Amino acid sequence: MEHESFSVPAVAEVMNRNFVNIKLDREERPDVDKIYMTAVQAMTGQGGWPLNAFLTPDLKPFYGGTYFPPDSRYGRPSWTSLLERLSRLWRERRADIEHDAQSLASTVTAYAAAAGGARGRPDGESLEAAERSLRASYDAQNAGFGEAPKFPMPANIRFLLRRHARTNDPNAKTMAVETLRAMTRGGLFDQLGGGYARYSTDHSWRIPHFEKMLYDNAQLLENLADAWTVSKDAELMRALERTVGFLKRDLKAPGGAFYSAEDADSLPCDEPHGHKQEGSFYLWRKSEVEAILGDEAAPFCARYGVVEGTNALADPHGEFVGKCVLYDKEPAALEETRASALRNKLFEMRAKRPRPSLDDKVLTSWNGLAIAGLARAYGATGNEDYRELAAGAADFVRRELSSPDGKTVWRRWRDGERAVNGMADDYAYLCYGLLALYEADFRPDGLKWAEELAMETLRRFAADGGGLFQTAPEDGRELFTRSIEDHDGVEPAPSSVM
Structure with missing residues (x-):
């Protein structure tokens, strides 16, 4: 939409005449994204990106959607016609809109707070039910889960590999290993340069959306290390080595951290x-x-x-x-x-x-996942280069994205500037990465830092009722609610990591 609409002068004139326009990087402010995504899903029954949300002056949503074309098509209104209609409704029926916005905000607040319900440690039956659910959606012909578009979903693979380690369940191992092998043989994996694209547009992993994200490759690196440990599959080991090669060659920043992504x-x-x-x-x-x-x-x-x-x-x-x-x-x-x-x-x-263009911001959260993936890769292979890459990223985050005592972290670094208070995933993923690195190098200072971050995560983000964590710290007062991290997506929920 940026090229089709936002950059077109005539469209920009309509936007600037009628609205206060704010463009947000959801990777920097996942708390904002989650709240308004929840609102749009409640209004339309679906979500996705680009996300367009229309708000009252007190930031409560009253309309939203995902992609709107420059001309009316696909059963969707054109962007400019939508803007004109919403502007007219605001002038003529502002009170009604504000009433509806307040009602929707109350609904989102109740949902985001995850009010009610037991919050206990998952018991054996819950874990068995989770595996049954994955088995029911498993694509036995092409591997992976569900229909196209297919996402790697490393959190699911991690669960299955750990399930196998705890119970020796062969089905869990098969689903995890076969999914990794199918993704690696498909176009989702860069057959020349290594590394995985963001998702497959088809059911057989053939045609990817070519964007390559740090968070995917960091988690898949951990998956590959664990899968190779239980399978000794040479194909998975080659994928591991080539994925590290991609991270080191194309995403590694000066100073040791990793950049966020390469464009499609x-x-x-x-x-x-x-x-x-x-x-x-x-x-x-x-x-x-x-x-x-x-x-x-x-x-x-x-x-x-x-x-x-x-x-x-x-x-x-x-x-x-x-x-x-x-x-x-x-x-x-x-x-x-x-x-x-x-x-x-x-x-x-x-x-x-x-x-492709490089997204050259450094995110604490995704670097935490990269530290964990590289440390696990070192544990599986003994390759010292992997351990050094993990340690280099940890040192960068401590030096550039942390307070002197290490108890406060920032979310983003770019061109020598750090910005945005750390979110729950920054603290949780970094803690997770440091613990994995400690298992590789046994440095007591790394373990001490991880312990301090764990306590800070509890202090800043623990939700009332226990068991779950909120996305943003208490000082995010510009938002009308604080969302709860209650499920794993393409990235794991801080609640499950902690």
């Missing part, structure tokens, strides 16, 4: 002055592969699913015309040593293409 879009290499397109950096024409690999192109194409035209299962926006996503279709078509050498040739050529 980039300029096409054959149209360097055109418009950015999703996946341009990662897609290949068969003729390009043949020109680079020569006589060895045929077995490479057989293994990695490269065909004339496109191998995309669907292409609603015309982004894959004549181009293919590499996925490990037939591992037996080319033995691994030779496949690795040919991948490197294509990787070197790909490095000359215009790169």
Whole structure:
């Protein structure tokens, strides 16, 4: 919407004439995002991003939605027509809107506070029920859970691997290992550079949304380490090594921390002055592969699913015309040593293409997950480089994102500036990462810091009634309510981490 609407002068004029416009980075303020996402879901029955919420002057929501097109289509009004209609309603029926907004705010407050209900330690039956639920949604043919779009959901894989460790349940191990293997063979995994994209648009992990996030790869690194420990699957070990390689090469910041993400879009290499397109950096024409690999192109194409035209299962926006996503279709078509050498040739050529944009902010929370993932990878492999990478990220957070006593952390660092008070996930994930690192290096100062952060998490974020944690600290008074972290999503809830 930024390109289609917000940057268009005529649209901006309508927005600025009728509204006070605030653009928020939800990764910096997840507390704000969660409250207004809950409100939009209550109003529309669905949520997602981009999130557009319309508020009264006292910040209570009265209307919202996700994507609105520049012209009326998909059964949705155009953005400008929506703006004009809401502006007119505000002028003509302000009292009604404020009444409805207050009612909705009360509903959101009750839901966000998770009022009532027992909050105890999960018993054996609860854990069995959780596994049964995952088993019921497991895709036995393609692995993973549910229908497209499919997300990696590392928290679910972590649960299954720990369930197997506690009970020796073979089904839990199978679901976890097979899901990791399917994701790694699919286009979700960058077959040349390592690392996983944010989600698959199809049920078989073939065509990804090409954005690569630190939080996904950090958690999947931990999953891979644990899965390799119980399976000794060489394919998963290669994925682990190549995921660390991606983090170190493409996301590592000077000073030891890790940046947040690489964008999905980039300029096409054959149209360097055109418009950015999703996946341009990662897609290949068969003729390009043949020109680079020569006589060895045929077995490479057989293994990695490269065909004339496109191998995309669907292409609603015309982004894959004549181009293919590499996925490990037939591992037996080319033995691994030779496949690795040919991948490197294509990787070197790909490095000359215009790169996707880098989101170069450093988030404490996601670095905490990266510290944990790297420390677990060290525990599984004994590779000292992994432990040093984890320690480097921890040192950066202590130096740049923490108070001198380590008991207060900030959420974001960029270009030498730290900002935004730490949220529950910053404290919880960092504590989790430090404990994992302590198991790798046995440094007592790291353990002491983790203990102090755990106490600060309890003091700042513990919800009334016990057992759960609130997203934001008590001083977030600009919000009409404080949300509760009560479920795992693509990132784990601080309540479950703690």
